[in-house]
Amino acid sequence: MKHIARIAALGLLMAPLLLASCEKVGDDSQLEGPVPQSTFTFQANTTEFPTVVTFTSTAQDGFLSQWNFGDNSLASGSPVQHTYVRPGAYQVELITAGRGGTGISAKQTVNIADACSNASFSKLVDCAGSGIRVWAFSNAPGAIVRESATGTVLSSSTTLPACQLDDQFSFGKEFTINYESAGQTYQNGACGSSRNHSGSFVFRPNATGNPQIVLKGKGGFLGLPDSVANKTYEILEATDTRLRLRGTNPDGTRTVVTFAPYDATAPIKLLLTGGSSRTWMIDNTADAPIVVGTEAAPTSYFAGVLAGALPACQSDDEYTFSTNDTFTYDAKAETFSAAAGYICTTPQSGTSPYVFGPAAGAGLAQFTLTRAGAFIAATDASPTERVYRILSIDNQKMVLRAGSGQNGGTVFTIKMVVR
Secondary structure, rough: OOHHHHHHHHHHHHHHHHHHHHHOOOOOOOOOOOEEOOOOEEEEEOOEEEEEEEEEEOEEEOOOEEOOOOOOOOOEEOOOEEOOOOEEEEEEEEEEOOEEEOOOOEEEEEEEHHHHHHHHHHHHOOOOOOOOEEEEEEEOOEEEEEEEEOEEEEEEEOOOOHHHHHHHEEOOOEEEEEEOOOOOOEEEEEOOOOOEEEEEEEEOOOOOOOEEEEEOOOOOOOOOOOOOOEEEEEEEEEEOOOOOEEOOOOOOOEEEEEEOOOOOOOHHHHHHHHOEEEEEEEOOOOOEEEEEEEEOOOOOOEEEOOOOOOOHHHHEEEEEEEEOEEEEOOOOOOOEEEEOEEEEEEOOOOOEEEEOOOOOOOEEEEEOOOOOOOOOOOOOOOOOOOOEEEEEEOOOOEEEEEOOHHOOEEEEEEEEEOO
């Protein structure tokens, strides 16, 4: 590749030399002027990443400059600027041409620092891992704070709407940024059309203050699609579990946004809990609201009943999930008990913590009820594991599968509806 690049460079330089030879008078066997000596200087901007280096030819008697920047990039002219997005040692070569011919090339090594040596940048893009980190709004109160220029809090968010909580902001260590709205973007006080965007950013370590992110190009934003002065965001905090950014608004106020690493199951939990708490019931309007079988044959043991045929003491049960990982079962007057012979018995209302996370097997996510005896829909559904996988869910309906289904174990598939 280097050989090809050098041939290309020489080809570009030969054309003006032929022109120069046509202008000579007298002895046509001699080129006019001395052969240029290829020399150059360079200056790197060390205040930000990616690193921009300015190269200047200092060759005497040369009027054409061809550069090879050592990363498979070429340019001509002087001075020229080149941006290095990756750290390392690059051998830069200059070939100079003039009326005296083409000079011997000059080479120098340019050392580019690694932005990952900065702690804030390293956490922002996950330098220790994949080199790309995806952030989403924190689900905790105060994820978005408006403050005065002096830091006085003017407003603080409580529960964010779903169209904000599912936003994803991806930062890459080669200074790429991608915003994915997952459907809608919150703007002007409501969920609106998507403003997905991909672009690049500059990182400024800023030795005298907070590190900064500067977005490049049009249409980009972090957190809120508001205008931010100079598209610049200060990094107030960057860890493996938390990112806090601050931008200055056109009116002089500031917005502080808190992010957490994106969890692919977070939108599922949001639907389960409604953003605070949500109550579900068995869907007695559907045929086969509860079926029993194995993972391979979910209805093989019990194919379910017709719509409206569930016992009243089962169809009126309410199951509430809260964002604080608390599950509440309200049996009303009675509980339909398998242990008692599938009859209505004393109510078994109660609460249990639950652990939410990725599904082990088929499903979008799963939760485990940690209290012994806790259950959903049927007292004999996964009594030991108390594992419930969410097979499908939206703002109105959900299908659960109780039991891990491993080794041919019994599973209950349950259709549920928001109360």
